[in-house]
Amino acid sequence: MPNPSTSMYDAMSTQRAVRRLRTDPIPPEVLERILEAGTWAPSGGNTQPWRVVVVREGARKQRIAELYQAQWAQYAALYRRGLSRLSGEALAKQERTLAAGDYLAGHFGAAPVLLVYCFNPQLMAITDSDLDRPSVVGGGSVYPAIQNTLLACVSEGIGCTLTTLLCREEAAMKEILAIPQDWYTCAVVPLGYPVGKGHGPITRRTVAQQCYAESFGESLVV
Ligand SMILES: Cc1cc2nc3c(=O)[nH]c(=O)nc-3n(C[C@H](O)[C@H](O)[C@H](O)COP(=O)(O)O)c2cc1C
Numbered sequence: 001m002p003n004p005s006t007s008m009y010d011a012m013s014t015q016r017a018v019r020r021l022r023t024d025p026i027p028p029e030v031l032e033r034i035l036e037a038g039t040w041a042p043s044g045g046n047t048q049p050w051r052v053v054v055v056r057e058g059a060r061k062q063r064i065a066e067l068y069q070a071q072w073a074q075y076a077a078l079y080r081r082g083l084s085r086l087s088g089e090a091l092a093k094q095e096r097t098l099a100a101g102d103y104l105a106g107h108f109g110a111a112p113v114l115l116v117y118c119f120n121p122q123l124m125a126i127t128d129s130d131l132d133r134p135s136v137v138g139g140g141s142v143y144p145a146i147q148n149t150l151l152a153c154v155s156e157g158i159g160c161t162l163t164t165l166l167c168r169e170e171a172a173m174k175e176i177l178a179i180p181q182d183w184y185t186c187a188v189v190p191l192g193y194p195v196g197k198g199h200g201p202i203t204r205r206t207v208a209q210q211c212y213a214e215s216f217g218e219s220l221v222v
Contacts, residue, residue, distance in 0.1 A: 002030070002156045011154040014199040018159030019104035021111045021192030030156050031113065034191075037152035043141035049123035050142040050186075053177050055114040063176050064116075064166070064188070065109030071165040072105035104161065104190065111190035116166075116173065117146055118183045142186055149189070159194035162187055 035052065043049060055061055076098055083094050108114075119142045126138040146162055153160040166173055166188045173185050213220040 006155045008151075011151045011199075013202065015150055015154045016199055016202045017100070017161040018194050018198050019100040019161050020195035021104075021107065021159050021190060022195055023110050023112060024193055025112045026158060026191060026193070030158070031191075034149050034152040034156060034158065038145040038149040041145035041148045043144070044125050044127075044137070047123045047125075047141065048145075049120050049138075050145055051118045051120075051183065052145075053116040053118065053179070055116060055177070056112065058109070060176060061109040061111070061114055064114060064173070067169040067172055068108045068163070068166055068188070069105045071168055072101060075165060076101060076105075104163075108190060111192045113191040115149070115187075115189040115191060116177060116185060117142060117187040117189070118179055118185050120183050122182060139186065146187055146189065153191065154199045157193065157198060158191055159198050160189050160191050162189055164188075 031054070035054070038052065039048075055064065079094075079098060083091060083098075086094060119138070121138060124138045124141050126135055128137045129135045150160050150162065164187055167185060170185050173179065174181075174183075179185065207222070208220065211220045212218050
């Protein structure tokens, strides 16, 4: 159920991957609000170098779902192999996540909406593109828009998960969605009302673990 009184801190601290989604449609006015939240995001030079293709048509969703399922199967097989060193609650937690991932992969096309995020690098000032390491700055002009939409989903009681496995199927995605040659894909977010509780408690590292004082590695006392 929508909860317009959700505080920003509540939304940020409960926005988790919700992978079990109902098939009921999302009302157009709700979809409009969560998409608008995305448009409020900052981007380098305010060029807003992203677009989102809202996919609701069954046949198109199904083609995308088949691609996702194949990518998930490969990813999950590797992930499962890595679980052999775990036991007890740590193992149980990973298995729950994998089961939720299996569910999402098996029902990807049944989500009422798939948001496919596209970007155009020619519209980005990618200040780390010449460095001898993977470039991340360009993503900073796209993922804040996605995060805004994910947070809006929390307020609206809509389940969502940011997924990136379909980047490996970019050529096929471009063909399915008629994405122009100079635009690329960076995420697909399935949306739907949750089967279970939806957003809720998350597990994250603490401020003490993530933040340093003055120089890297130095404990921070706020
Ligand atoms: C960049 C990025 C890529 C992700 N890709 C996928 C994905 O392809 N499939 C998926 O099921 N979850 C994906 N996730 C969701 C993460 O697995 C999830 O956020 C993380 O495990 C923490 O889980 P929680 O948000 O439920 O606490 C992705 C998240 C991010 C931020």
